Amino acid sequence: MCPVKLLDYVHNERQCEEYLMDVLNIQQEKKYIMGAFYEGNHWMLIVVCLGLNTAYILDSQQRTKKKLSIKGRLKAAWIIHCVNGGRRNFAKKNQLQSK
Secondary structure, rough: OOOHHHHHHHOOOOHHHHHHHHHHHOOOOOEEEEEEOOOOEEEEEEEEEEOEEEEEEOOOOOOOOOOOOOHHHHHHHHHHHHHHOOOOOOOOOOOOEEE
């Protein structure tokens, strides 16, 4: 994932979701997709584990109540990706869980 594109698209929900869907489609054979994300004057790392249908947002500030704009967009992109025939693997849940 390109941090510049994520930063550019963060305020445009549709463009952000489309970019994330493109990343998921292009990288669907990978085990992990990683990308840096900038929000609230702070950088975080996003790790998408495709085989586990899980995403992690690694934040060194460890804020207890995170309301990050990327979470909902990443979930929406994952659901659309799966509906369109993207990789689901053998996970019990068919949508991406962000943590």
